[in-house]
Amino acid sequence: MxxxxxxxxxxxxxxxxxxxxxxxxxxxxxxxxxxxxxxxxxxxxxxxxxxxxxxxxxxxxxxxxxxxxxxxxxxxxxxxxxxxxxxxxxxxxxxxxxxxxxxxxxxxxxxxxxxxxxxxxxxxxAETSGTHTRITCTRKTTPGLRVAEKLAVLHGGGFNHRFGLSDAILIKDNHIAAAGGVREVLEAAKAVASHMVRVEIEVDRLDQLETVLATGGADVVLLDNMDTPTLRAAVALVAGRLVTEASGNMQLPRIAEVAATGVDYISSGALTHSAxxxxxxxxx
The missing domain is CATH 3.90.1170.20 (Quinolinate phosphoribosyl transferase, N-terminal domain)
Structure with missing residues (x-):
């Protein structure tokens, strides 16, 4: 069943x-x-x-x-x-x-x-075997077919990221650029986020991650387009205080080494847009 x-x-x-x-x-x-x-x-x-x-x-x-x-x-x-x-x-x-x-x-x-x-x-x-890392999809789905494609990810043993823009607050690089910086977007998010809404923020540098940790207000940090040594350093810096998600150019040949860094999740748009x-x- x-x-x-x-x-x-x-x-x-x-x-x-x-x-x-x-x-x-x-x-x-x-x-x-x-x-x-x-x-x-x-x-x-x-x-x-x-x-x-x-x-x-x-x-x-x-x-x-x-x-x-x-x-x-x-x-x-x-x-x-x-x-x-x-x-x-x-x-x-x-x-x-x-x-x-x-x-x-x-x-x-x-x-x-x-x-x-x-x-x-x-x-x-299969590439995450022996680690606690979970594979998750993204919103890069065929228009109109998101629910079906996300179900298919579950059938393959993966997990679902948010289904739409109203599910969670996910602060990306363009939000940060438009709002004036990491600290500014986190403070704005903290001021309006319901206790039922999780907050995730994307960073691509360790100094940004340090600001996230110092400011507070995030539940999840998306480590975007980092090489493997930087991902490993980021996971060590977080030290379990936030959920970590690796994303950006996550193709099959790289998954095992990324999972070995200790990240909690690896998200890949390829699961739905390139299958x-x-x-x-x-x-x-």
Missing amino acids: TPAHMTVPDLILEPLVRGALLEDLGQYGDITTRAVIPAGTTYDARINAREPGVVSGMRIAALAFRLVDPALKVTTRLPDGAACNPGDTLMEISGPAASILSAERVALNFAGRLSGIATLTAGFV RTLDLGLDF
Whole structure:
């Protein structure tokens, strides 16, 4: 079973799937299927893996089939978060052939894209083995698909950063430049932040970090674009007083050495903006 924290209600996911189906079906539906598939034709179909990876998007794929035709029988064989190998069956669909064909591409687009994110995330997580470092995503997601892509990160064993601008106060370099400095932005944030809102600030130099520690008001410090020795020094300077997050150019070959510095989190936009689609296919 998929852990509860890796799911959201269908009510949230359905508009994403419905929008994709409307985009694909256009104003007149699937004219190819309507032209060549005799009425009443039924089939059994399977979504199969054609390469190894981590599964994500099965709930969304099932929604696509059921929105096109509630009469379709959809059975998930490998749930979100499961590992798959070439030839494994992820899902079985049975019922009217026309309905299966009309939903096929949207279902596969979601499942392949999200499984690719989960697979890449799992690769990042594997590089942190033996450390306490967690892998987390960013807001660098496909417009309109953030909730689905962040779920895929969870399915790959990662963690989620904020979902949007209203989740937390994250003070970045441009905020600091516009407001006049590290001390100024932290004092401003402290003056307005609710006790329910966490404050994170980005720094790219150790002297900025020293100012953060002296000023107070931050819960998390984002160590941006630092080389590995500087990251190690930053973690030592913080000495557990703040949550540390390493970010900036966090690519797979570098993850193990960054995790070894002792940072609490490594955030990478690559998990969502650079993941390759996992090769899945629907076979009758």
